Amino acid sequence: MEIKVKKLSELAVLPQYGSDFAAGADLYAAEKEELTLLPGETKLVHTGLAMEIPEGYGGFIYARSGLASKRGLAPANKVGVIDADYRGEIMVALYNQSGRPQRIERGERIAQLVIAPFLKANFSFAEELSETVRGEGGFGSTGVK
Numbered sequence: 439m440e441i442k443v444k445k446l447s448e449l450a451v452l453p454q455y456g457s458d459f460a461a462g463a464d465l466y467a468a469e470k471e472e473l474t475l476l477p478g479e480t481k482l483v484h485t486g487l488a489m490e491i492p493e494g495y496g497g498f499i500y501a502r503s504g505l506a507s508k509r510g511l512a513p514a515n516k517v518g519v520i521d522a523d524y525r526g527e528i529m530v531a532l533y534n535q536s537g538r539p540q541r542i543e544r545g546e547r548i549a550q551l552v553i554a555p556f557l558k559a560n561f562s563f564a565e566e567l568s569e570t571v572r573g574e575g576g577f578g579s580t581g582v583k
Contacts, residue, residue, distance in 0.1 A: 439492070439553065441489055441490065441491065441492075441553060442489065442490040443487055443488070443489050443490075444487065444488040444489070444490075445486065445487065446486050446487060446488055446527055447468045447484065447486030448486075449468040449469070449470065449486050449544060449545075450466075450468045450485060450486030450487050451466040451468070451486075451545060452487075453465055453466075453487075453551050461552055462500055462550030462551060462552045463550060463551050463552075464502065464547040464549075464550055464551075465485050465487075465499070465528065465530060465547070465548055465549045465550065465551050466485060466545055466546065466547055466548065467483050467484070467485070467542050467543065467544055467545065467546045467548050468484045468485050468486030468487075468544070468545075469483065469484055469542065469544050470544070471544075472541055472542065472543050472544070473541065473542040474539050474540070474541050474542075475511070475532060475533075475534035475539065475540050475541075475542065476534065476539050477534055477535075477536060477537050477538060477539065478534065478535075479533070479534050480514040480531055480532065480533045480534075481531075481532055482529045482530070482531055482532075483529060483530045483531075483532050483542060483548050484527065484529055485527065485528045485529065485530065485548075486527070487527065487528050488525055488526060488527055488528065489520065489528060490525070491520060491521070491522045491524075491553065492522060493522050494522070494555055494556070495522060495553055495554065495555050495556070496519055496520060496521060496522065496553075496554060496556050497519070497520030497528070497551055497552070497553055498517055498518070498519060498520070498551070498552045498553075498554060499513055499517065499518030499519075499520070499528075499530060499549050499550070499551055500513070500517055500549065500550050500551075500552060501513055501516075501549060501550075502547055502548070502549060502550055505547070505548070505549075509536060509540050510534060510535040510536025510537075510540065511532055511533070511534055511535075511536070511540055511542075511548075512532070512533060512535065513530055513531055513532065513533065513549055514531040514532065514533035515531055518530065518531065518549075520551075528551075530548050530549045532548060532549070
């Protein structure tokens with residue numbers, strides 16, 4: 439699948455897959471100056487890119503596992519969603535969940551982008567729902583082991 443990408447900044451880097459079988463393509467910081475995120479702080483990080491995601495697909499922004507587990511940096515909204523009709527700059531709301539300041543340098547990999555299909559639902563009110571074994575059990579109702 440080909441995704442059209444518009445470069446909005448001379449600092450922008452095309453998303454790149456880290457291996458042949460990677461599901462997510464790395465997104466890179468396109469900031470003119472180094473950013474510092476204090477503990478508990480969220481900042482929008484520019485990628486300098488806009489995309490044309492095909493109809494029926496979405497772009498989903500996930501944390502890079504190494505950045506999240508080693509430095510405590512992950513998307514603030516946990517998973518960012520880019521709709522097929524959005525044409526603005528892709529930005530990552532990066533959150534510092536560590537206990538110390540973290541720096542983001544220009545060209546650093548900050549998140550990963552997965553392009554995936556989705557089903558669009560038609561929602562309607564109903565008086566009753568079908569019965570299941572689980573029923574209304576939620577939030578840990580199926581146990582911990």
